[in-house]
Amino acid sequence: MEEFTSVFLMLLLVASALAVLYVRNLFVATMLLGAVSFIMALIFVTLDAVDVAFTEAAVGAGISTVLYLGTLALVGPHEKGSIKKPVLPLLLSLAVGGVLIYATFEMPIVGSPDTPVQQSRLTERFLVQSLDEIAVPNIVTSVLASYRGFDTFGETTVIFTAGIAVLLILSQVRIRRKEDLADGEVEDEQDSLEAQLAPQIKDTSAPSASPHDLIPHVVAKLLIPFVLLFGFYVQFHGDFGPGGGFQAGVIFAAGFILYSLVFGLEFTQKLLPLRVVEYGLAAGVLLYGGVGVVSMLLGGNFLDYNLLSADPVAGQHLGILLVELGVGITVTAAMVAIFYGFAGRSEVKKKNEVEAK
């Protein structure tokens, strides 16, 4: 019976993916991509991967959709149909698919316990000894933060780099006015995001709210504290159930993004200025690296948590706590920074269009 559920979900997944391919309006494609991510999260639950399902639902269906919508607001949602028939890509894709299907016949049966993945001594170590060495019930968290801590450090740095890169790409505005081009000189205003938005922050009256916005305002004010509280819960409960730094960071950022969507970007930037976000980006990675350096200074290897406290198991707990906190701070700051990049760009574009009239 359980097989029918997963078979049905996978067929639904393929149907949604085909719909994403053929739809020409990009807003519809973005919403369908969100549906694909949700169905994928359900499939992950049937495959016993609860942590991964949590992350896929939060990241793929939440943040990813917001980013695509932010881009489409700046770029326009229509896709031109191509005139030529794409025969060569179709043949190439089908050839690759055919070769891969031929290869899957050699793969082991799904769910069999005697594959190299299940028999490896790493699996043995993680499942059996992690309870003695680390005493954290969620094995995924203990592997992520302690056994494979280097990987997670690299990943935090990748998120940090993405945050910085988006801020660099999207925070300078070039305004080309037609009269300047005719004179032969182009006036480039390369203000930073804060300078562009600073005059608007001085306006302390209520945001341009129409009476239509009353219900979303009230409901958002009611719910945002609970969203942030849930973010904290997921962060610190990651040892005992699905959760951890990444999911918590994304949920926290989603709270701020909700505030920004309902009340406007300038109020959010008063609440969480860009400077704080930039410091947060760096602080998370610094915390993670700091834990590693402290354990080196205490006489062990980099990221050796056993030395952080008198009892090795307590040291592991402390190390995992600090490291996940670092990851959570960086992920929150990166997602908020990326959102500021996209939303700030559309604010400036609107301001320029108003001025140009």
Added chain:
Amino acid sequence: MFFDHFNYWITVILFVIGLYTVMSRSNLVKKMIGLSIFQIAVFLLYITMGKIEGGTAPIIIDQPDVIYSNPLPHVLILTAIVVGVATTALGLALVVRIKETFGTIDEDEILQMEETK
């Protein structure tokens, strides 16, 4: 018997859909969406390899004789999902700048503009 390799076939079908979207559509945002679908196929492949028949999620509970699914693919895919969204964010930021520079995000039109410059 039919369901022995079903997960892997669905993975391959999603690979093909993602690859075809990236190769054949000329709109840059559509290409990014195709890349996301391709990544989802890879996640399905890895998590399927970690599943054991009759297993449960790898969170240690107090009952004896419980089979846990392998946590190592879960950890790898957790990292991969977050790195995927970071890449998507960067790609979309570049698309926004391309639109502002060229006025269009259709790949054919951009190539034409580059050729006639």
Added chain:
Amino acid sequence: MMELLLDISTWILMMTGCAFLLITGVGLLRFPDIYTRIHAGGMADTLATFLIFGGLALQSGFTLVTVKLVFIVAFIFITSPTATYALAQATFIAGLKPVVDGFGDDGPDENSNTAKVKD
């Protein structure tokens, strides 16, 4: 005996919830106008969620899981009607007027553009 009763009520609640969701799906496909579709999607969706989660809560007894399910239902009760409202508000401000059917003395509204807008 108690467990049989619990199982039967769980079955009834979940089947009713699934029936409501099926009706919602049919309504989303078959209704002619965007406002009627929003109405179908928003209302029956919330009710079906309540019924299904009620069935699940009956199955898990007086444990922490039931508390979490109650929280989720409360959250969906508050946010789903808000989302419906925001969607209908945005559609109205964007300029799409509902198709007025002509139950009164006028015929069908020729000026409404929702019937003409596809996709």
